[in-house]
Amino acid sequence: MDIYQTVTNQVIEQMTTAGANWVNPFNKGKTSLRPFNAITQRNYRGVNILMLNFTPFQSNAWAGFHQWASKDCQIKKGAKGHIVTYFNMIKKQDAEGKISVFPMIKYSTVFNSEQVEGDFARKFDGEQTDTVEVQDLDAVEAWVAKTGADIRHRPEGSASYSPIGDYITMPIKSLFRATKSSSATECYYSTLFHELGHWTGHDSRLKRGLLNRFGDNAYAFEELVAELSSAFICAELQISSTPRLDHAQYLNNWLRVLLEDKRAIFKAASLARSASEFLLGKEQTAMQEAA
Numbered sequence: 001m002d003i004y005q006t007v008t009n010q011v012i013e014q015m016t017t018a019g020a021n022w023v024n025p026f027n028k029g030k031t032s033l034r035p036f037n038a039i040t041q042r043n044y045r046g047v048n049i050l051m052l053n054f055t056p057f058q059s060n061a062w063a064g065f066h067q068w069a070s071k072d073c074q075i076k077k078g079a080k081g082h083i084v085t086y087f088n089m090i091k092k093q094d095a096e097g098k099i100s101v102f103p104m105i106k107y108s109t110v111f112n113s114e115q116v117e118g119d120f121a122r123k124f125d126g127e128q129t130d131t132v133e134v135q136d137l138d139a140v141e142a143w144v145a146k147t148g149a150d151i152r153h154r155p156e157g158s159a160s161y162s163p164i165g166d167y168i169t170m171p172i173k174s175l176f177r178a179t180k181s182s183s184a185t186e187c188y189y190s191t192l193f194h195e196l197g198h199w200t201g202h203d204s205r206l207k208r209g210l211l212n213r214f215g216d217n218a219y220a221f222e223e224l225v226a227e228l229s230s231a232f233i234c235a236e237l238q239i240s241s242t243p244r245l246d247h248a249q250y251l252n253n254w255l256r257v258l259l260e261d262k263r264a265i266f267k268a269a270s271l272a273r274s275a276s277e278f279l280l281g282k283e284q285t286a287m288q289e290a291a
Contacts, residue, residue, distance in 0.1 A: 002262070006083060006107075034235040035060045038113060038124060039067040047269035048084045049235055050228060052110075055082060061113040061124035068111060073118030081109035134173040134184045140237055144192065147279060149199050151192070159191045161198035163210035168195040189239050190230050197229030198222065200275040208271065220257050221268060228272035229279075236280055 035044045035052035038061040044052060052062060062082070065075060075081075087103040094100070113124040144151070150167035160169045176188040201208030201222065210222060233239075257264045 035062055037061075037067070037110075038063045038121070039070065044084060046085075046273055047266055049232060050265070050269060051084065052082060053231065053235075055112065057112040057114045059113045059124045061121075062110040063113075064108055064110050068116050068118070068121065071118065071120040073116045073121045075111050076115050076117055079111055079115035081111050083107050084110050133178075134176050134188045136173075137185070137189070137239070140189060140239070143237070144196070147196065147199075149196060151195075159195055161195045161210075163198075163202055166199075166202055166204070168192075168199060170195065186234075186239060189237075190234055193230035193233045194226045196233070196279060197226035197272065197275050200229070200278050201225075206271075206274060206278060217257050217260070221264065224257065224264075224268040225271045225275065228269055229275040232272055232276035233279060236276065 035049060036042060037044070044062070052060070062084075065081070068075065085105055085107050088106050089101055090104045092100050092102070113121040150165075151170060152167055153170050153172050155172050155175070158169075159171060161167075162169070170192055173184075173188055176184045176191075178184045178187070198210065200206045201210045203209075208222065208225070209218070261267075
């Protein structure tokens with residue numbers, strides 16, 4: 001089984017099914033905003049956050065068939081499992097006795113608690129909530145300020161990052177509105193985190209080479225990195241993620257990148273993880289103090 005192609009196909013299917021009106025369904029009203037294993041309580045990481053949040057379930061609790069069975073739970077008839085990936089470190093010894101260690105990708109199948117029958121699974125059920133106006137999240141605002149990013153709010157225009165000027169432009173908060181799938185607060189902060197994701201790619205930081213023309217594969221790939229970075233940060237800071245308002249116009253570019261390189265989603269997820277960890281790791285202490 002080609003795990004790279006399987007995961008890429010799942011992402012492409014999600015995009016093409018909803019067409020130009022595709023909406024990223026990250027964490028809408030979930031009781032836990034980062035997918036985790038219901039049995040071990042460990043959070044899923046990397047591309048698994050993306051893949052498990054590309055599902056329609058309100059719950060973020062997942063486990064394998066045998067794990068659910070250990071809690072006297074049964075998978076509902078017809079339920080389809082979802083793939084998660086992980087790496088095993090493999091040791092190989094050559095003819096001269098030299099030992100090399102390299103990662104080998106593995107996969108397993110998990111089921112959401114909503115796909116499971118049993119009292120243990122029911123405790124992960126949650127209710128969806130929504131807000132109309134952007135609510136200031138003091139701890140998050142303090143964390144954003146500590147990043148040192150130059151963020152300029154304007155009463156008009158769209159969100160963007162200028163790699164030449166090294167600053168972020170954001171619409172004022174009152175311009176953000178709740179959608180059918182996301183609150184205004186989620187829309188604002190996930191948009192800001194998307195631009196902060198771009199900000200990490202500056203030559204003075206993670207050096208991703210941002211001076212690419214609109215519409216080429218490198219530009220599309222960077223957009224995917226920024227959106228995944230936003231999703232990761234939202235999960236870490238317990239904020240539901242939503243796509244930017246102009247997300248659909250990048251859809252075809254994203255699809256082209258994924259179709260041309262089956263490992264693109266993993267490459268993007270890896271870079272997005274580096275971007276989010278750069279932001280979160282750098283200011284983790286400040287965030288804890290603000291909280």
